[in-house]
Amino acid sequence: MQNNNTDLRIIRTKESIRVALVELIEEKGFEAITVKDITTRAKINRGTFYAHYQDKYDLMTKSEEEIMLEISKIAKQNYPAVIATLESDSPSLKPFQLAVLVFEYLNENNGFMKAALGPKGDLSFQTRLKDLMWKTLFENESNALIKEDSLLVPAQYLASYLASAHIGVIQQWLNSGRKETPQEMARILSTITLNGPFFAAGLKK
Template identity: 55%
Template sequence: MSGNPTDLRVVRTKQAIRAALIALIEEKGFEAISVKDITERANINRGTFYSHYEDKFDLMDKCQEQLLKEMETKIVPNIPKLIEETKKHEAGPMPIAVLMPFFEFLHANQSFMKALLGPKGDAAFQVKMKECLNRGMFGPENAIFNADGLLVPPRYLASYIASAHIGVIQEWLNGGAIEPPEEIARIISAMTIHGPLFAAGIRKKR
């Protein structure tokens, strides 16, 4: 079994597999990919693949887990801060600065994020990412949304916000992530704070 994670050969092989996976998901979607496809694209022997992963699902899981872990540990802790700031100056602009690490992370992992969130990607990953975002908003450090005065059940509020944000991110990545992360942070904030219809110019009153 190939285990040593510092051995350059292992590092190289895993990188090649990962890159091949990303490219192939974008090309024909995860379900249409065979292990043979991956190893041919990565220029490695098929047997080598099986010494690192059980099958293509195992590979997918491990890649996603790594990504989500990074997302969670680096990004999510900021969300409570964000909501706190928002509460302070209620009518003011959103404190975008606190969102930036998240969007910069997405930008840095563009290709994989695009593949996973794209039309040929994985619906399960979207669910995991929503859970990740929701832990930030509804987690134990954060009693805000658990308070009274909600017009809607909390789980629908969470679904709405998380899905909306992921939707914008999908659109951003799908268009090649041309706009800088700050711009996307501003766009998302505007809609979540003021409501999408106000952002659309339909509801003028505030």
């Protein structure tokens, strides 16, 4: 009796499907891909694909879930410390460290991330990733944003602003060839957010 996770044939098949998927998304975009494209590229029979996944959306969702889980772990393990630091007087170190971890993870999974977050990527993934960030910022039990009584704007717009802005910077980094190191990107993102975009631009003193 073989195990689903140890049978070499299954591992090989799924691996080649994943590789083909990433390649094809970068080439023609997720929506333009057919199941036949994937199986031809992966050199497997079309029937075999359907033995493992319901359709291309099922494949994409399952690939995405693995990524989301990892990012979620990183965020949950580090977010409370970030907020605590922000509430203190020197909010400069911890947010930077969390950002470094995230950018290092993105860097390692660059192939999939670029494909999924790029202009030909998967809108539903981008939406879910934003939701993850949004909830981390907004719905967390010990969250400063919703406890704070001196908010100048509604908290949900603050969360949307931050979540979209951060993902926008990540997309720019991925699509322009990741020329900066994860450390440098973490510095950039922290600088803009902590100081405000116009201060970071030198347009406000």
